[in-house]
Amino acid sequence: MKGREQAGARTVARTATSEPVAVAPPATWQAYPNPFREQVTVRFTLAETQAVTVRVLDSQGRAITTLGQEEAQANQPYELEWQAGKQPAGMYLLQLQTPTHQYTQKLLLTK
Structure with a gap:
Protein backbone atom coordinates (compact mmCIF):
# COMPACT_ATOMS: atom_id res chain seq x y z
CA MET A 1 0.00 0.00 0.00
CA LYS A 2 1.47 3.34 -1.02
CA GLY A 3 0.52 6.74 0.34
CA ARG A 4 1.72 10.19 -0.57
CA GLU A 5 1.87 13.27 1.59
CA GLN A 6 2.54 16.78 0.43
CA ALA A 7 5.26 18.27 2.66
CA GLY A 8 5.92 21.82 1.56
CA ALA A 9 7.25 21.75 -1.99
CA ARG A 10 8.32 18.11 -1.94
CA THR A 11 6.38 14.89 -2.13
CA VAL A 12 7.13 12.09 0.31
CA ALA A 13 6.21 8.53 -0.66
CA ARG A 14 5.64 5.78 1.88
CA THR A 15 5.50 2.08 1.14
CA ALA A 16 3.99 -0.42 3.56
CA THR A 17 5.78 -3.75 3.76
CA SER A 18 4.94 -6.89 5.64
CA GLU A 19 8.10 -8.44 7.09
CA PRO A 20 11.76 -7.85 6.31
CA VAL A 54 40.80 -16.61 -5.59
CA ARG A 55 44.05 -14.63 -5.80
CA VAL A 56 46.67 -13.19 -3.50
CA LEU A 57 47.80 -9.68 -4.43
CA ASP A 58 50.63 -7.58 -3.04
CA SER A 59 49.88 -4.24 -1.37
CA GLN A 60 50.09 -2.52 -4.79
CA GLY A 61 47.41 -4.80 -6.26
CA ARG A 62 49.77 -6.94 -8.35
CA ALA A 63 48.94 -10.65 -8.51
CA ILE A 64 51.29 -12.85 -6.47
CA THR A 65 49.51 -16.16 -7.04
CA THR A 66 46.16 -17.67 -7.97
CA LEU A 67 44.97 -20.08 -5.28
CA GLY A 68 42.03 -21.40 -7.26
CA GLN A 69 40.08 -20.83 -10.44
CA GLU A 70 37.09 -23.09 -11.04
CA GLU A 71 33.33 -23.39 -11.14
CA ALA A 72 32.17 -23.52 -7.52
CA GLN A 73 28.93 -25.30 -6.67
CA ALA A 74 26.26 -23.47 -4.67
CA ASN A 75 26.34 -23.99 -0.90
CA GLN A 76 29.42 -26.22 -1.14
CA PRO A 77 32.24 -25.30 1.26
CA TYR A 78 35.69 -24.86 -0.31
CA GLU A 79 39.06 -24.59 1.39
CA LEU A 80 42.32 -23.31 -0.09
CA GLU A 81 45.74 -22.66 1.45
CA TRP A 82 48.46 -20.17 0.66
CA GLN A 83 52.01 -21.08 1.62
CA ALA A 84 53.70 -17.67 1.70
CA GLY A 85 57.16 -19.22 1.34
CA LYS A 86 59.80 -16.56 0.72
CA GLN A 87 57.37 -13.66 0.36
CA PRO A 88 58.46 -10.71 2.51
CA ALA A 89 56.51 -9.77 5.63
CA GLY A 90 53.82 -7.19 5.05
CA MET A 91 50.27 -6.63 3.93
CA TYR A 92 48.71 -8.67 1.14
CA LEU A 93 45.24 -8.66 -0.35
CA LEU A 94 43.12 -11.76 -0.71
CA GLN A 95 40.66 -11.40 -3.59
CA LEU A 96 37.66 -13.62 -4.28
CA GLN A 97 36.06 -12.79 -7.62
CA THR A 98 32.92 -14.11 -9.31
CA PRO A 99 31.22 -12.79 -12.46
CA THR A 100 28.93 -10.62 -10.30
CA HIS A 101 30.95 -9.74 -7.17
CA GLN A 102 34.47 -9.07 -5.97
CA TYR A 103 35.52 -9.38 -2.34
CA THR A 104 38.84 -8.26 -0.93
CA GLN A 105 40.35 -8.89 2.51
CA LYS A 106 43.64 -7.71 3.97
CA LEU A 107 46.14 -10.34 5.09
CA LEU A 108 49.13 -9.63 7.28
CA LEU A 109 52.19 -11.83 6.85
CA THR A 110 54.59 -11.70 9.81
CA LYS A 111 58.01 -13.31 9.93
Missing part, protein backbone atom coordinates in the same frame (compact mmCIF):
# COMPACT_ATOMS: atom_id res chain seq x y z
CA VAL A 21 13.10 -10.29 3.76
CA ALA A 22 16.37 -12.00 4.66
CA VAL A 23 18.70 -12.05 1.68
CA ALA A 24 21.59 -14.51 1.74
CA PRO A 25 24.94 -12.88 0.92
CA PRO A 26 26.38 -13.95 -2.45
CA ALA A 27 29.37 -15.44 -0.62
CA THR A 28 30.61 -16.17 2.88
CA TRP A 29 34.33 -16.42 3.41
CA GLN A 30 37.11 -16.20 5.93
CA ALA A 31 40.88 -16.34 6.03
CA TYR A 32 42.68 -17.57 9.12
CA PRO A 33 44.89 -17.16 10.99
CA ASN A 34 45.29 -13.50 10.23
CA PRO A 35 47.95 -12.26 10.90
CA PHE A 36 49.84 -15.40 9.81
CA ARG A 37 53.47 -16.54 9.62
CA GLU A 38 53.79 -19.14 6.87
CA GLN A 39 50.39 -20.38 5.81
CA VAL A 40 46.86 -18.98 5.66
CA THR A 41 43.70 -21.01 5.05
CA VAL A 42 40.82 -19.58 3.01
CA ARG A 43 37.32 -21.00 3.35
CA PHE A 44 34.39 -19.86 1.24
CA THR A 45 30.89 -20.84 0.19
CA LEU A 46 28.91 -19.29 -2.67
CA ALA A 47 25.13 -18.91 -2.72
CA GLU A 48 24.97 -19.71 -6.46
CA THR A 49 26.93 -22.06 -8.71
CA GLN A 50 29.36 -19.87 -10.63
CA ALA A 51 32.95 -19.38 -11.69
CA VAL A 52 35.25 -18.15 -8.94
CA THR A 53 38.86 -17.01 -8.84
Whole structure:
Protein backbone atom coordinates (compact mmCIF):
# COMPACT_ATOMS: atom_id res chain seq x y z
CA MET A 1 0.00 0.00 0.00
CA LYS A 2 1.47 3.34 -1.02
CA GLY A 3 0.52 6.74 0.34
CA ARG A 4 1.72 10.19 -0.57
CA GLU A 5 1.87 13.27 1.59
CA GLN A 6 2.54 16.78 0.43
CA ALA A 7 5.26 18.27 2.66
CA GLY A 8 5.92 21.82 1.56
CA ALA A 9 7.25 21.75 -1.99
CA ARG A 10 8.32 18.11 -1.94
CA THR A 11 6.38 14.89 -2.13
CA VAL A 12 7.13 12.09 0.31
CA ALA A 13 6.21 8.53 -0.66
CA ARG A 14 5.64 5.78 1.88
CA THR A 15 5.50 2.08 1.14
CA ALA A 16 3.99 -0.42 3.56
CA THR A 17 5.78 -3.75 3.76
CA SER A 18 4.94 -6.89 5.64
CA GLU A 19 8.10 -8.44 7.09
CA PRO A 20 11.76 -7.85 6.31
CA VAL A 21 13.10 -10.29 3.76
CA ALA A 22 16.37 -12.00 4.66
CA VAL A 23 18.70 -12.05 1.68
CA ALA A 24 21.59 -14.51 1.74
CA PRO A 25 24.94 -12.88 0.92
CA PRO A 26 26.38 -13.95 -2.45
CA ALA A 27 29.37 -15.44 -0.62
CA THR A 28 30.61 -16.17 2.88
CA TRP A 29 34.33 -16.42 3.41
CA GLN A 30 37.11 -16.20 5.93
CA ALA A 31 40.88 -16.34 6.03
CA TYR A 32 42.68 -17.57 9.12
CA PRO A 33 44.89 -17.16 10.99
CA ASN A 34 45.29 -13.50 10.23
CA PRO A 35 47.95 -12.26 10.90
CA PHE A 36 49.84 -15.40 9.81
CA ARG A 37 53.47 -16.54 9.62
CA GLU A 38 53.79 -19.14 6.87
CA GLN A 39 50.39 -20.38 5.81
CA VAL A 40 46.86 -18.98 5.66
CA THR A 41 43.70 -21.01 5.05
CA VAL A 42 40.82 -19.58 3.01
CA ARG A 43 37.32 -21.00 3.35
CA PHE A 44 34.39 -19.86 1.24
CA THR A 45 30.89 -20.84 0.19
CA LEU A 46 28.91 -19.29 -2.67
CA ALA A 47 25.13 -18.91 -2.72
CA GLU A 48 24.97 -19.71 -6.46
CA THR A 49 26.93 -22.06 -8.71
CA GLN A 50 29.36 -19.87 -10.63
CA ALA A 51 32.95 -19.38 -11.69
CA VAL A 52 35.25 -18.15 -8.94
CA THR A 53 38.86 -17.01 -8.84
CA VAL A 54 40.80 -16.61 -5.59
CA ARG A 55 44.05 -14.63 -5.80
CA VAL A 56 46.67 -13.19 -3.50
CA LEU A 57 47.80 -9.68 -4.43
CA ASP A 58 50.63 -7.58 -3.04
CA SER A 59 49.88 -4.24 -1.37
CA GLN A 60 50.09 -2.52 -4.79
CA GLY A 61 47.41 -4.80 -6.26
CA ARG A 62 49.77 -6.94 -8.35
CA ALA A 63 48.94 -10.65 -8.51
CA ILE A 64 51.29 -12.85 -6.47
CA THR A 65 49.51 -16.16 -7.04
CA THR A 66 46.16 -17.67 -7.97
CA LEU A 67 44.97 -20.08 -5.28
CA GLY A 68 42.03 -21.40 -7.26
CA GLN A 69 40.08 -20.83 -10.44
CA GLU A 70 37.09 -23.09 -11.04
CA GLU A 71 33.33 -23.39 -11.14
CA ALA A 72 32.17 -23.52 -7.52
CA GLN A 73 28.93 -25.30 -6.67
CA ALA A 74 26.26 -23.47 -4.67
CA ASN A 75 26.34 -23.99 -0.90
CA GLN A 76 29.42 -26.22 -1.14
CA PRO A 77 32.24 -25.30 1.26
CA TYR A 78 35.69 -24.86 -0.31
CA GLU A 79 39.06 -24.59 1.39
CA LEU A 80 42.32 -23.31 -0.09
CA GLU A 81 45.74 -22.66 1.45
CA TRP A 82 48.46 -20.17 0.66
CA GLN A 83 52.01 -21.08 1.62
CA ALA A 84 53.70 -17.67 1.70
CA GLY A 85 57.16 -19.22 1.34
CA LYS A 86 59.80 -16.56 0.72
CA GLN A 87 57.37 -13.66 0.36
CA PRO A 88 58.46 -10.71 2.51
CA ALA A 89 56.51 -9.77 5.63
CA GLY A 90 53.82 -7.19 5.05
CA MET A 91 50.27 -6.63 3.93
CA TYR A 92 48.71 -8.67 1.14
CA LEU A 93 45.24 -8.66 -0.35
CA LEU A 94 43.12 -11.76 -0.71
CA GLN A 95 40.66 -11.40 -3.59
CA LEU A 96 37.66 -13.62 -4.28
CA GLN A 97 36.06 -12.79 -7.62
CA THR A 98 32.92 -14.11 -9.31
CA PRO A 99 31.22 -12.79 -12.46
CA THR A 100 28.93 -10.62 -10.30
CA HIS A 101 30.95 -9.74 -7.17
CA GLN A 102 34.47 -9.07 -5.97
CA TYR A 103 35.52 -9.38 -2.34
CA THR A 104 38.84 -8.26 -0.93
CA GLN A 105 40.35 -8.89 2.51
CA LYS A 106 43.64 -7.71 3.97
CA LEU A 107 46.14 -10.34 5.09
CA LEU A 108 49.13 -9.63 7.28
CA LEU A 109 52.19 -11.83 6.85
CA THR A 110 54.59 -11.70 9.81
CA LYS A 111 58.01 -13.31 9.93
